[in-house]
Amino acid sequence: MPRTHRSRGRKDEPGHGEIKSMRTAAAHRRKGVAAALVDHIVAEAHARGLTRLxxxxxxxxxxxxxxxxYAGRGFVTCPPFVGYTDDPHSTFMTLAPVPARDPQGDVVELSERLPGA
Structure with a gap:
């Protein structure tokens, strides 16, 4: 199972959350564990009102x-964000806006989330 994972709001940038660490044990890879965790983290970020993850x-x-x-979940590469500097060993990715997801992990379309959208 994943060793660690956490998503936290950034005090230095309101509305911006960061997934700090996530790793799936080798015995549990390719079973959908990481995808389920990312979907859960994104849903929690949305529920907490974060606009960027x-x-x-x-x-x-x-x-x-x-x-x-991450790319399959809508994250795109981006420049280093607050607290990081450019590093040839790092890839920075972001998801904005943070979408709502249904219980199956599917993105709920904007028109389904906002009345009159």
């Missing part, structure tokens, strides 16, 4: 599955 991950091939997972 970011993370830092590695550039090495070892991190390619993580980058693909």
């Amino acid at each position: 970011s993370l830092e991950t590695g550039t090495h091939e070892f991190f390619a599955p993580a980058r693909a997972l």
Whole structure:
């Protein structure tokens, strides 16, 4: 199971949350554990009113599955955010706005979330 994961609001940038650390144990990879956790973190970020959710991950091939997972969930690469500097070993990704998700992890369309949208 994942060793650590946490999402926290950034005190230095209101409305911006950060996924600090997430890693799935080798025995549990490719079972949807990480995807379920990311979906849960995104849903929680939305419920807490965050408008942006970011993370830092590695550039090495070892991190390619993580980058693909985040990209598949709508995260896009971005410049380093508050507290980080450009680093050739880091990839920075962000999701903005933070979408609402239904219990199955599917994004709820904006027109379904906001009356009159």
